[in-house]
Amino acid sequence: MEILGLLANGLLVAVEPMNLGLILIGVTVGLFIGAMPGLGSVNGVAILLPITFLVPPGSAIIFLAAIYYGAMYGGAISSITLGIPGASTAVATTFDGRPLALQGRASLALVTAAIASFVGGTVSVLLFTGFAPALASVALSFGPPEIFALMLLAFATFVGLGGDDIPKTVLSICLGLVFAAVGFDEISGEPRLVFFDISGFMHGINFLVLAIGVYGIGEMLWTIDTTRGTITNSEAKMTVKGMTADAGECMRRGWKGMSVGSLLGFFVGVLPAAGATPASLMSYGVTKMMSRTPREFGKGHPGGVAAPEAANNSASTGSMLPMITLGIPGSPTTAILLGGMVIWGLTPGPRLFVDEPEFVWGLIGSFYVSNAAALVINLAFIPLFIWMLRMPFTILAPMIFVLSVVGGYAAVRDMHDIWLMLGFGIGAFFLRKFDYPLAPAVLAIVLGPIAEPTLRQSLLLSSGDPMIFLNRPVAGPITVIAFILILLPLFKVIFNKMRAGKQPA
Amino acid sequence: MRRGEIITAGILALLSIYMMVKSSELDIGYVRGTGPGGGAWPFWLSAIMLLCTVAIAYNWARRTSPPSQSTEPVLDREGRKMLIEVGGGIFVFIALINVISMYGAMGVFLFYYLWFLGRHTLTLSLVISLVSPIAFFFFFEGLMRITMPPGMSFTAPVFDLLYDIIY
Numbered sequence: 087m088e089i090l091g092l093l094a095n096g097l098l099v100a101v102e103p104m105n106l107g108l109i110l111i112g113v114t115v116g117l118f119i120g121a122m123p124g125l126g127s128v129n130g131v132a133i134l135l136p137i138t139f140l141v142p143p144g145s146a147i148i149f150l151a152a153i154y155y156g157a158m159y160g161g162a163i164s165s166i167t168l169g170i171p172g173a174s175t176a177v178a179t180t181f182d183g184r185p186l187a188l189q190g191r192a193s194l195a196l197v198t199a200a201i202a203s204f205v206g207g208t209v210s211v212l213l214f215t216g217f218a219p220a221l222a223s224v225a226l227s228f229g230p231p232e233i234f235a236l237m238l239l240a241f242a243t244f245v246g247l248g249g250d251d252i253p254k255t256v257l258s259i260c261l262g263l264v265f266a267a268v269g270f271d272e273i274s275g276e277p278r279l280v281f282f283d284i285s286g287f288m289h290g291i292n293f294l295v296l297a298i299g300v301y302g303i304g305e306m307l308w309t310i311d312t313t314r315g316t317i318t319n320s321e322a323k324m325t326v327k328g329m330t331a332d333a334g335e336c337m338r339r340g341w342k343g344m345s346v347g348s349l350l351g352f353f354v355g356v357l358p359a360a361g362a363t364p365a366s367l368m369s370y371g372v373t374k375m376m377s378r379t380p381r382e383f384g385k386g387h388p389g390g391v392a393a394p395e396a397a398n399n400s401a402s403t404g405s406m407l408p409m410i411t412l413g414i415p416g417s418p419t420t421a422i423l424l425g426g427m428v429i430w431g432l433t434p435g436p437r438l439f440v441d442e443p444e445f446v447w448g449l450i451g452s453f454y455v456s457n458a459a460a461l462v463i464n465l466a467f468i469p470l471f472i473w474m475l476r477m478p479f480t481i482l483a484p485m486i487f488v489l490s491v492v493g494g495y496a497a498v499r500d501m502h503d504i505w506l507m508l509g510f511g512i513g514a515f516f517l518r519k520f521d522y523p524l525a526p527a528v529l530a531i532v533l534g535p536i537a538e539p540t541l542r543q544s545l546l547l548s549s550g551d552p553m554i555f556l557n558r559p560v561a562g563p564i565t566v567i568a569f570i571l572i573l574l575p576l577f578k579v580i581f582n583k584m585r586a587g588k589q590p591a
Numbered sequence: 592m593r594r595g596e597i598i599t600a601g602i603l604a605l606l607s608i609y610m611m612v613k614s615s616e617l618d619i620g621y622v623r624g625t626g627p628g629g630g631a632w633p634f635w636l637s638a639i640m641l642l643c644t645v646a647i648a649y650n651w652a653r654r655t656s657p658p659s660q661s662t663e664p665v666l667d668r669e670g671r672k673m674l675i676e677v678g679g680g681i682f683v684f685i686a687l688i689n690v691i692s693m694y695g696a697m698g699v700f701l702f703y704y705l706w707f708l709g710r711h712t713l714t715l716s717l718v719i720s721l722v723s724p725i726a727f728f729f730f731f732e733g734l735m736r737i738t739m740p741p742g743m744s745f746t747a748p749v750f751d752l753l754y755d756i757i758y
Contacts, residue, residue, distance in 0.1 A: 125735065133735060251656055253646035257603065260636040260643070264610055267636075271617060271629030279613050279633055303681065310677055311670050480709030481719065487681055487704075488697050492727060495693065496737050504685055512678060519665060520596045520658045538632045546626035 092443060093215055096451030099144060099444060108141070108149040109452060113460045116156020117467065121164050123298060123493030126173030127157035127402070128419045135426050143430035144445050148452040150426065151406070154419055155207065155456040158362065158399045159464045162199035166192055166391070167471050168486050170302040170493065174294060174532065175362040175398040178370040180301050181525050182383060182390025188309070189386055192472055197329055198336040198391045200464040202344045206396030207457035209348035210355070210403035215450055218407055218439075228357055230543035231554050235564035236354070237537040238555075240364070242571035243371030244526045252575050254522045262527035265291045266534025273542065286502025293531040294497045295507045300524050302490030303511025306483055308518055329468070340392030343373040351397030355404025364536065365401035366394035367529045375571070384525065403453055410434055410446060592661035597651050604644040610637040676708060692742030692750070694724035725753075733757040 099105060119130040130153045138146030161176030166183035179199060186195040241259050245252065268279040269290030280287045347369040354365035373393035374383040383390045402419075409420040413434040427434050432442060439446050474482075494507045514524055548554035555565040611634055618628025619635070651659040666674065680703055687696035698720045706716035731737045732753075741750055 122730075129735065251647075251650070253643040253650070257640050257643035257647070260640040261603075264633045264636050264640070267633040273625065274617065274629045276617055276629055278617055278629055279610065281613070307674065307677060310673055311666075478709075478711075480711065481705065483677075484701050484704035484709070485723075487684070488701065488723070488727075491681070491685065491688075492693065492697070492731070492739070495739060496731065496735070499737075501685075501689065501740065504688070508681060508685060511681075512674075515674075516595075516599065516665075519592070520599050521656065522599075541632070542626045545621070550621045550626070 089215065092447045093450065095444070096447030096449070097454060098451070099448030100148065100451035100455040104141070105145050105148050105448070105452065106455065108145055109152040109456050109459050110463070112149045112152025113156035113159075113456055113463050116153035116158075117160040117163075117460070117463060119153070120157030120160025120173055120176075122160075122496075123164050123168070123170040123302070123489050125493070125496060126161065126175065126419075127154045128422065130154075130157055131419050131422050135422060138426065139429075143427070143432060144448045146426065146430060147423065147445070147449050148456075150423055151449060151452055152456045152459070154402055154423075155399070155453075155460050156463075158207075158402050159200065159203050159460045161398065162203070162391070162395055163196070163471055164489070165301075166195045166199065167474055168302075168482075168489065169305045170486060170490055171294075171297050174297070175366055175401075176394070177293075177297050177301075177363070177528055177532070178366045178394035178525075179391055180297075181370065181394075182385070182387050184301070184305065185384070185386035186388070186391065191386065193328055193468065194332040194335060194388060195391050196468045196471060197332040197465070198340050198388045199395045200461055200468070201333060201336050202340060202347065202392035202395040203399040203464070204457060204461040205344045206348045206351055206399035207403060207453070207460070209396075210352040210400035211450070211453040211457060213352050214403050214407060214453070218411055224356075228560070229558075230540040230547065231558050231561040232564070233357065234537060234540040234544055235555055235561040235568065236357075236368070237364075237533050237540065238568040239564050239571070240368040240371050240529065240533060241526075242568040243368075243375045244523075244529060245572050245575070251521055251523075254520075255526055258523050258526040259530045262296070262530025263534045263537065265296065265527075266293070266531045267538060272539060284502070286500065286506070289500070291506065291531065292498045292503060293528070295494060295503045296510050296531050297528050298490050298494045298497075299507040299510025300514040300528060302486060302493075303508060304514030304518065304524070306486055307511065307515040310483065311515070329465075336388050336392065340388040342376060343369070343389035343391075343393030344396045346373045346376065347393040347396030347398075348400045351400030352404040354397070355401025356407050361405055362398040362401035363532050365404075366398040367532060369393040369397035371529070384523075399457075406449075406453075410438055410449070592658040592663050592665055593651075595665040596656065596658040597648060600644045600647045600651065603647075604641055607637045607641040607644060611641070677704075680704060680708070688740050688742070690742055692746045693739035694728050695742060695746060697727065698724045728753055729757070 100109070115134070116127065116130055119125050120127060131150050134153060135150070138149055141149070157173065158175060161171070161173035162179045162183065165171050165176040165179040166187050169180060169184040171177040171180050183195040183199065186192065244259065245255055264279070268281070268287050270276065270288070271278045277288060347366070350369045350372060351362070351365040354368060355362060370390060370393050373389050374380045377383065377389060379387070405420045409424050413424070424434055432438065432445065490507070491504060494504055517524060544554050545552070554561070556562045614630040614634035614637060617630030619630040620628055621631070622628050650656050654660050680700060684696050684700035687699060691699070701720035701723055702716050705711045705719055706713060731739055741747070
């Protein structure tokens, strides 16, 4: 009951006129920043941090949290309408959001993204309210073996139930993981995989370079090649009746993705150094794994939009949890928020709930209000996004190419990476012709920087004994499930052969 | 498509071998006291990639994958023309960035695509290719404080004019 009283006070703080105004501005600004390829919540929060010194700390964090929420909603917009991930957190949304838009069902994808984001945000806020201290301690008990086991599970979901050519899927995952290893070896500090000794590779390959190359340039070349330029404009339409029907379809076909995304997203978000991007990719994989129709994923399944969108919103709240309760940021954006809190004179950590209850509960209250505001603002802007899609393709296509190059440069600020992006785009175009799945490579380049250090730390802990992944109570079951999923295609082949052998000739 | 699939697998096999060689510049085994060497992770992943290319070649020989059964060309004449016109356009766009600035290159690319490839009217092509770079300039340089490549020194007067508006 005490929590409910504190929460009620927090909600009252959040709906104070100034705070409410800041929430509405923050969500709208975040929505558009998130929708811009190459820019994400981290850019919005970093750029607008100095402005917050003009208002009290409570209002300042509410404003920044609203930008964070808005950007999480906004990331899906360019993923769906243009096929370019608006932010790293929305890469997985491209897998099914873009095919839906190409089928003239952008409205369904956008409505699904908005509703799933709202559900993910709401579930995570409820979890945050009820279980903050307990979850923070569980997250802390996750060591390198547990985190590596989780990464293994994410890769396994793509291999086991992908339905694609298995060697090509495994190759795609390995390629992404090797690209993630380019740059410097974090432990010895020595340069590693600097291809042809080109210095541009020294800073590694930013995953956005691969993602924009594959989904921006590669996808557009593919569309132009397959349609031979016959597309004049998209058939996307939007009416109130249509949106209501879309909302119904979203709930019917996307509820499983929303449930998985909300819960898994929150927990992965809570883990230090994980964040919303791995959360959304893992949720996509697990939802596909749990679906009765996994082969429909990647071709325009609402569940493939609902899962990552619920997850990235849920994870964005989850990543605030270790920041507030322990002073450990769960993502780059929360690291900036943490810096802001220190500048405002607050000390994040367990005592924050005791010393600054109005601040903490005001922030939690603002999560509820931001979430509702983001849903309404996002739905209100959907007609604008649909209108964008109805532009003639010969105007939309060069705009997408321009956004890819500009967005790519904004994210990495290096011309070497822009050339690399073009190379990835052309490479992706040809690989797609030969049925190589490219989503696993994008997943791998995101998770690689988490997977490699946790593997090395785990093996160092066990003096090189790989049984560490099976002996531990949490890591063990996750690793076993991952191996079962990896071996599932083999089991399927044996089962099919046995069944064929039993049938009379 | 059939020949293209085996050529692609061959290129990926060569890439895997190259990455294995590059990875082995660092230790690829277990180093007592420091754990797996810096090259171990990429080396063994590249080795798995190489094995995958062998599996792809095996499937190709058995004609089990759809591309290995296809008699269609990877790119017909129209496809090659598209790749040269569109891909070449993006190549020139990126090459021009360090010469006439990001915004200048953007304008040239948009005009090329809209007028030459898209067959839009001269007025529409000109309006979009002039307004878009200016809008992008104010968004990135003014609002987001992200500086795009300004090109060679001869573009400075234009930028000075635009910066005067922002600051």
